[in-house]
Amino acid sequence: MFGLPVSTTWLVIGVPVFWVLYTLGFLWVTRGWPGIKRSESGR
Amino acid sequence: MEASGSPVLDAADDEEAWLKARLPLDGLERRVAGIDAELAIDAVEPIGFPYLLCLYRWNTRRWGMSRQELMSCLVDRCQGVSTTVEGVEFGTPLGAATLPAPELETPPLERKARQHVMQVRRHRLKRRSASGLELMRCQTVRKPLWRVTAHHERHGELDLLIDALNGGYYLL
Amino acid sequence: MNSTVLLFLALYFIGMLAVGVISMRRGGSSSMEGYYLSGRNVGPLVTAMTMQSTSMSGYMFLGAGSLGYTQGYYGFWYAAGDIGGGVVNLSVLGRRMRKLSQIMGALTSIEYLEKRYPSKWVRLIAAVLSVSLLGAYVLAQFIAGGKGLELVTGLPYEVALAIAVSVILAYTLMGGYGAVAYTDLLQSFVMIIGIVWILVATLQEVGGLTAANHAIASIDPTLLSIWGKDLVHEGQWGIVLGALLIFSIGYMGWPHVVTRHMAMRNPFHARRAGVYSTLWNLVFVSAPYILGTLAILVLPDLDDPEQAIFALAQNLLPAAVVGIVMAAIMAAIMSTADSILLQTGSIAARDLYERFVNPDMEEKQMVRVSQLIVLLLGIACGIVAAFEPPAIFSIVVFTTSVLGSAFLPAYVAAVWWRKANTPGALASMIVGSLVAFFWQYLALDGVTGLHPMLAGVVLSSLAMVVASLLTQASHPVSEHILKAMEETAELRPLPRPLKAQQSFEMAHEALTLKLSERTA
Numbered sequence: 001m002f003g004l005p006v007s008t009t010w011l012v013i014g015v016p017v018f019w020v021l022y023t024l025g026f027l028w029v030t031r032g033w034p035g036i037k038r039s040e041s042g043r
Numbered sequence: 044m045e046a047s048g049s050p051v052l053d054a055a056d057d058e059e060a061w062l063k064a065r066l067p068l069d070g071l072e073r074r075v076a077g078i079d080a081e082l083a084i085d086a087v088e089p090i091g092f093p094y095l096l097c098l099y100r101w102n103t104r105r106w107g108m109s110r111q112e113l114m115s116c117l118v119d120r121c122q123g124v125s126t127t128v129e130g131v132e133f134g135t136p137l138g139a140a141t142l143p144a145p146e147l148e149t150p151p152l153e154r155k156a157r158q159h160v161m162q163v164r165r166h167r168l169k170r171r172s173a174s175g176l177e178l179m180r181c182q183t184v185r186k187p188l189w190r191v192t193a194h195h196e197r198h199g200e201l202d203l204l205i206d207a208l209n210g211g212y213y214l215l
Numbered sequence: 216m217n218s219t220v221l222l223f224l225a226l227y228f229i230g231m232l233a234v235g236v237i238s239m240r241r242g243g244s245s246s247m248e249g250y251y252l253s254g255r256n257v258g259p260l261v262t263a264m265t266m267q268s269t270s271m272s273g274y275m276f277l278g279a280g281s282l283g284y285t286q287g288y289y290g291f292w293y294a295a296g297d298i299g300g301g302v303v304n305l306s307v308l309g310r311r312m313r314k315l316s317q318i319m320g321a322l323t324s325i326e327y328l329e330k331r332y333p334s335k336w337v338r339l340i341a342a343v344l345s346v347s348l349l350g351a352y353v354l355a356q357f358i359a360g361g362k363g364l365e366l367v368t369g370l371p372y373e374v375a376l377a378i379a380v381s382v383i384l385a386y387t388l389m390g391g392y393g394a395v396a397y398t399d400l401l402q403s404f405v406m407i408i409g410i411v412w413i414l415v416a417t418l419q420e421v422g423g424l425t426a427a428n429h430a431i432a433s434i435d436p437t438l439l440s441i442w443g444k445d446l447v448h449e450g451q452w453g454i455v456l457g458a459l460l461i462f463s464i465g466y467m468g469w470p471h472v473v474t475r476h477m478a479m480r481n482p483f484h485a486r487r488a489g490v491y492s493t494l495w496n497l498v499f500v501s502a503p504y505i506l507g508t509l510a511i512l513v514l515p516d517l518d519d520p521e522q523a524i525f526a527l528a529q530n531l532l533p534a535a536v537v538g539i540v541m542a543a544i545m546a547a548i549m550s551t552a553d554s555i556l557l558q559t560g561s562i563a564a565r566d567l568y569e570r571f572v573n574p575d576m577e578e579k580q581m582v583r584v585s586q587l588i589v590l591l592l593g594i595a596c597g598i599v600a601a602f603e604p605p606a607i608f609s610i611v612v613f614t615t616s617v618l619g620s621a622f623l624p625a626y627v628a629a630v631w632w633r634k635a636n637t638p639g640a641l642a643s644m645i646v647g648s649l650v651a652f653f654w655q656y657l658a659l660d661g662v663t664g665l666h667p668m669l670a671g672v673v674l675s676s677l678a679m680v681v682a683s684l685l686t687q688a689s690h691p692v693s694e695h696i697l698k699a700m701e702e703t704a705e706l707r708p709l710p711r712p713l714k715a716q717q718s719f720e721m722a723h724e725a726l727t728l729k730l731s732e733r734t735a
Contacts, residue, residue: 012288016497019298022299022302
């Protein structure tokens with residue numbers, strides 16, 4: 001892809017994908033946290 | 044200026060100023076319902092948590108004009124945790140309140156308050172102002188808290204600590 | 216030197232100064248800076264942007280570019296780690312650490328370490344490490360400032376450096392121009408537009424990414440490999456793993472970064488900020504590395520690889536735009552330098568001088584001490600930058616390795632391991648910093664195939680575990696700390712929204728009440 005060798009493509013695409021998944025995972029694990037507006041009205 | 048160095052153990056507790064409870068007893072039910080509609084209050088215990096309230100003043104110079112700034116800091120007399128506060132108001136003590144005994148000596152607490160205010164100033168202004176902090180007033184106060192024993196339809200008995208100043212809650 | 220560039224550079228600086236003055240007059244400087252410690256709410260987008268924009272500094276524009284230029288796609292190991300750095304920081308330095316720091320009443324990360332691992336040595340070592348390594352980071356910014364100015368004005372490096380350093384020191388000692396939130400935000404926009412423009416212009420110049428990669432392959436195919444030019448790191452997973460770790464977990468060793476997270480009153484912002492951070496990083500972190508690599512085609516004979524990105528801008532962008540973008544970059548470098556210098560001064564004054572020499576210091580004295588440290592550090596860094604400037608990339612990687620190795624186990628174990636005690640913390644900080652330092656200094660990575668960061672983090676974690684276990688009897692963790700830690704653990708399964716919306720600032724009051732009823 002893009003003229004890059006396979007291993008480089010794995011690095012360039014793979015790690016960012018990992019972080020996207022990690023961020024999604026973080027969102028899932030903290031899904032009980034309300035959004036900003038709700039938390040403000042809670043006080 | 045109130046004595047800032049003397050230990051306060053002997054001061055009669057009903058002489059201590061209380062911070063104004065913006066959330067009074069009759070507002071509690073609504074607040075608890077606001078936290079979770081399925082919560083129902085079983086019992087309420089008023090608490091007066093011991094704090095040291097320090098008021099600091101300093102001058103800032105901006106473009107040749109001198110301005111006076113004030114900042115108050117509350118330091119917990121049991122754990123020594125400090126918070127800056129805005130809009131300090133005093134009010135009537137909560138009746139029949141449990142009064143936890145203060146455990147820490149005042150001078151280190153005042154120092155903590157001073158350090159905290161200095162830290163906030165540095166952080167806020169990203170510059171160091173010309174004058175030092177002047178302690179204007181230092182007094183012991185009680186902060187009103189409500190300890191609420193409640194039961195939740197699905198989760199059983201819950202013990203909540205509710206801050207009468209801002210309505211914040213904490214699960215005990 | 217192109218006079219249009221200089222003209223626009225000057226106009227930009229005047230413009231920023233004007234914005235700064237106007238917003239200061241309006242008294243607007245406190246709203247953003249005050250946010251973290253005074254609990255005011257600022258939208259998460261702005262928060263995330265300021266956090267990310269302060270990381271845009273000399274490293275990004277000079278260091279990362281130089282890595283891309285000299286090592287090709289190998290640089291991506293560092294970039295890849297960096298993309299996740301923000302969200303890792305936000306997720307790991309989670310609510311537990313915030314809660315614990317609030318219960319113990321610590322205002323800064325160094326104070327937090329001393330409270331959790333009671334010992335003046337912890338504070339001393341942490342402060343000394345922080346001041347020295349932050350000082351090294353300042354050195355990197357000075358070099359970046361000097362080189363940047365050299366390229367823009369055509370002045371010789373030493374002169375440009377002297378000017379840059381004097382401006383930075385003057386502005387820091389005078390309190391800065393206020394570094395108003397608005398100028399930070401504005402600057403970020405200019406830099407974003409600048410980077411995107413440079414990227415687009417470069418891609419056009421090389422005929423697209425695929426064509427460029429083919430062209431690079433014909434010059435030297437090893438530049439496309441993940442193992443570096445001439446495959447120098449082939450098979451060395453120990454090295455690349457370390458590279459990946461540096462900017463993913465290394466940021467958690469930076470004292471000012473940790474303090475910022477600790478003081479965030481509203482943990483819910485962490486969620487959104489995490490998302491923005493990842494999105495932002497996906498685009499902007501990789502850009503300088505890629506630009507550096509593409510520069511091999513556009514500017515094959517660069518004397519100084521650190522000039523890669525600036526040179527690309529100069530060659531490919533219209534003069535006016537060059538002026539503005541350069542100015543934004545220079546301003547970013549200067550403001551990073553100013554902010555790090557202030558941090559260093561503040562740590563030296565508060566965690567060293569006030570704590571150990573004179574606890575009853577007046578504010579004025581604190582200011583003096585802080586200014587003195589800034590001056591001394593500035594001069595020392597200026598001298599090193601003038602005579603023997605190391606590569607910016609090396610400095611930043613080095614400081615992050617040492618800080619990360621020294622502090623990571625201490626922070627992580629503070630909330631997650633009840634047996635982590637003071638000797639454990641001391642051991643991990645000492646071992647971590649020494650290992651990372653000497654591994655780099657003695658170039659042991661070449662011998663062992665292990666990156667200093669990897670060696671440092673692993674050995675310091677081991678040190679923490681071994682030392683804590685061996686000294687459990689003689690130095691047990693105090694009851695008071697154990698109770699505070701218990702307080703941060705959520706023992707009962709409770710509805711998440713209920714748990715999550717609690718006011719963490721009340722934790723210390725709750726702890727007091729619980730303790731008193733246990734003894735009653």
